[in-house]
Amino acid sequence: xxxxxxxxxxxxxxxxxxxxxxxxxxxxxxxxxxxxxxxxxxxxxxxxxxxxxxxxxxxxxxxxxxxxxxxxxxxxxxxxxxxxxxxxxxxxxxxxxxxxxxxxxxxxxxxxxxxxxxxxxxxxxxxxxxxxxxxxxxxxxxxxxxxxxxxxxxxxxxxxxxxxxxxxxxxxxxxxxxxxxxxxxxxxxxxxxxxxxxxxxxxxxxxxxxxxxxxxxxxxxxxxxxxxxxxxxxxxxxxxxxxxxxxxxxxxxxxxxxxxxxxxxxxxxxxxxxxxxxxxxxxxxxxxxxxxxxxxxxxxxxxxxxxxxxxxxxxxxxxxxxxxxxxxxxxxxxxxxxxxxxxxxxxxxxxxxxxxxxxxxxxxxxxxxxxxxxxxxxxxxxxxxxxxxxxxxxxxxxxxxxxxxxxxxxxxxxxxxxxxxxxx
Amino acid sequence: xxxxxxxxxxxxxxxxxxxxxxxxxxxxxxxxxxxxxxxxxxxxxxxxxxxxxxxxxxxxxxxxxxxxxxxxxxxxxxxxxxxxxxxxxxxxxxxxxxxxxxxxxxxxxxxxxxxxxxxxxxxxxxxxxxxxxxxxxxxxxxxxxxxxxxxxxxxxxxxxxxxxxxxxxxxxxxxxxxxxxxxxxxxxxxxxxxxxxxxxxxxxxxxxxxxxxxxxxxxxxxxxxxxxxxxxxxxxxxxxxxxxxxxxxxx
Numbered sequence: 073x074x075x076x077x078x079x080x081x082x083x084x085x086x087x088x089x090x091x092x093x094x095x096x097x098x099x100x101x102x103x104x105x106x107x108x109x110x111x112x113x114x115x116x117x118x119x120x121x122x123x124x125x126x127x128x129x130x131x132x133x134x135x136x137x138x139x140x141x142x143x144x145x146x147x148x149x150x151x152x153x154x155x156x157x158x159x160x161x162x163x164x165x166x167x168x169x170x171x172x173x174x175x176x177x178x179x180x181x182x183x184x185x186x187x188x189x190x191x192x193x194x195x196x197x198x199x200x201x202x203x204x205x206x207x208x209x210x211x212x213x214x215x216x217x218x219x220x221x222x223x224x225x226x227x228x229x230x231x232x233x234x235x236x237x238x239x240x241x242x243x244x245x246x247x248x249x250x251x252x253x254x255x256x257x258x259x260x261x262x263x264x265x266x267x268x269x270x271x272x273x274x275x276x277x278x279x280x281x282x283x284x285x286x287x288x289x290x291x292x293x294x295x296x297x298x299x300x301x302x303x304x305x306x307x308x309x310x311x312x313x314x315x316x317x318x319x320x321x322x323x324x325x326x327x328x329x330x331x332x333x334x335x336x337x338x339x340x341x342x343x344x345x346x347x348x349x350x351x352x353x354x355x356x357x358x359x360x361x362x363x364x365x366x367x368x369x370x371x372x373x374x375x376x377x378x379x380x381x382x383x384x385x386x387x388x389x390x391x392x393x394x395x396x397x398x399x400x401x402x403x404x405x406x407x408x409x410x411x412x413x414x415x416x417x418x419x420x421x422x423x424x425x426x427x428x429x430x431x432x433x434x435x436x437x438x439x440x441x442x443x444x445x446x447x448x449x450x451x452x453x454x455x456x457x458x459x460x461x462x463x464x465x466x467x468x469x470x471x472x473x474x475x476x477x478x479x480x481x482x483x484x485x486x487x488x489x490x491x492x493x494x495x496x
Numbered sequence: 497x498x499x500x501x502x503x504x505x506x507x508x509x510x511x512x513x514x515x516x517x518x519x520x521x522x523x524x525x526x527x528x529x530x531x532x533x534x535x536x537x538x539x540x541x542x543x544x545x546x547x548x549x550x551x552x553x554x555x556x557x558x559x560x561x562x563x564x565x566x567x568x569x570x571x572x573x574x575x576x577x578x579x580x581x582x583x584x585x586x587x588x589x590x591x592x593x594x595x596x597x598x599x600x601x602x603x604x605x606x607x608x609x610x611x612x613x614x615x616x617x618x619x620x621x622x623x624x625x626x627x628x629x630x631x632x633x634x635x636x637x638x639x640x641x642x643x644x645x646x647x648x649x650x651x652x653x654x655x656x657x658x659x660x661x662x663x664x665x666x667x668x669x670x671x672x673x674x675x676x677x678x679x680x681x682x683x684x685x686x687x688x689x690x691x692x693x694x695x696x697x698x699x700x701x702x703x704x705x706x707x708x709x710x711x712x713x714x715x716x717x718x719x720x721x722x723x724x725x726x727x728x729x730x731x732x733x734x735x736x737x738x739x740x741x742x743x744x745x746x747x
Binding site for chain 1: 610
């Protein structure tokens with residue numbers, strides 16, 4: 073044990089002497105968790121809480137366009153700037169100059185054409201029912217609304233705004249249609265009460281998070297980002313531990329160890345233990361920030377699962393996976409540059425395909441298959457099972473099986489390599 | 497505790513590295529008596545490092561064996577052998593991010609020196625090698641000569657019975673070279689067998705009481721330094737070496 077403790081002391085001293093490595097292990101993930109959570113949370117707020125700035129030029133004089141604008145205004149989702157003097161030529165320039173992200177131009181005769189269309193449709197419908205006499209139908213083309221947007225806006229964001237327009241247009245169109253039908257059959261004043269009734273009995277959408285238990289889990293940017301970037305940071309120890317091992321291999325320390333009355337596995341075990349403690353410290357530091365600091369800066373608080381034992385097991389397996397992978401890279405690399413370069417790039421790739429940056433379900437099917445080889449994907453899956461789905465041991469079984477296999481494979485390769493070099 | 501070594505026997509040792517056709521050592525046989533300052537001398541690429549690496553157990557010979565024979569004719573093996581050996585490689589085989597004290601504490605513990613003795617031994621060795629003033633400074637800030645002295649300090653911290661040194665004075669200043677040689681003389685007086693490789697023949701002539709010349713992986717000759725010079729009527733080892741191996745340039 074004396075030699076083991078000496079080895080541990082040396083590893084700790086080496087770790088503290090590597091200031092860059094330490095900042096990569098602790099500073100980088102803290103920064104990443106803050107930045108990515110703030111960015112994602114702001115994006116969420118931009119769509120759901122912040123008003124969308126919009127420039128509107130209404131070329132139409134009718135009441136339907138006014139009703140549409142009233143709907144947009146009363147929705148509370150838009151911050152509307154009106155300028156009806158702008159034509160389609162000057163509108164774009166004004167939008168760019170005023171740095172407004174979206175714009176809408178309602179064309180001349182929009183209301184008139186909309187009315188004509190409603191009249192034509194209601195007439196066709198009622199004549200088919202034999203309630204009125206059919207009139208000669210003429211093809212009516214409604215001039216389209218023009219939606220402008222800044223090129224930086226993502227497609228899905230634009231699509232959701234278009235969806236809002238369509239929903240408000242439907243209200244206007246439905247009202248017109250009802251008015252037209254009532255008008256055709258000669259009933260007066262019934263539209264408003266019918267419309268009110270229709271609105272009151274609208275189908276509501278209830279959102280339910282699909283988890284097994286009854287515990288209230290609130291999926292938010294913290295629940296994803298805190299575990300995801302902590303896993304990334306844990307695996308990024310490859311640059312410190314992997315580089316450290318390849319350096320020892322090259323500077324002759326390994327060689328000297330071969331002449332000493334000690335076992336090489338003792339040295340590896342001490343490295344594993346020290347870096348496993350580092351992994352646990354990373355978790356404690358970053359999760360504490362998620363739990364205690366995030367609420368103070370208006371970010372959603374990280375909610376820990378009700379049972380901490382499965383969390384401990386997942387953290388332990390994640391830490392061991394990161395440590396064993398780092399040792400493997402360090403042992404196989406021929407130079408420190410190789411260990412650092414390959415180690416860092418491989419972790420970035422594993423993170424990318426493993427769902428740390430974007431969820432795997434948005435990836436093409438073949439990439440979703442490939443993601444299964446990434447240890448980061450399985451570690452993340454373990455945390456998702458606990459943090460988002462409130463899963464149990466049975467749900468964790470595939471994760472535990474994969475990670476234990478991954479750790480065993482890494483250790484096996486390291487042993488084979490060291491045996492071939494006569495170091496074990 | 498030093499072992500009661502009688503001699504070291506190198507019996508018909510050959511070494512052929514993977515993907516190499518010419519052996520680095522060929523049928524090498526040599527007997528090194530205990531308590532000597534033994535020089536293994538030869539040009540670059542002669543096979544000196546290979547021989548010393550085999551003797552230390554760093555690499556396995558392709559053929560032959562090395563035996564450490566005690567006075568009672570028993571062979572020193574395993575952990576007892578490793579505890580008795582000190583090795584000072586050509587490379588700086590330590591942690592340059594740490595201080596000399598931190599390195600010596602680590603390697604001393606691995607040699608099994610108890611904590612209560614280790615501190616005193618570290619102080620002694622740093623004092624002898626003139627490193628006391630920089631004992632707590634990071635080694636990466638040191639000069640080449642200071643780093644060589646740290647390398648030596650680690651090799652002798654456990655007071656070995658046999659000390660292997662591979663080119664210990666390469667690239668060091670005169671003062672450091674002098675300090676290293678002085679210390680080796682002192683260690684040898686304390687019944688430590690010193691086996692030392694070098695291509696600096698004049699330094700070896702002054703330091704070694706016995707030498708072996710090695711060239712192209714083969715033993716050229718081996719004997720008491722002065723006797724060899726007298727036998728071949730040479731004034732120095734450089735002259736003798738050229739006389740024995742010719743003036744052809746080596747790769």
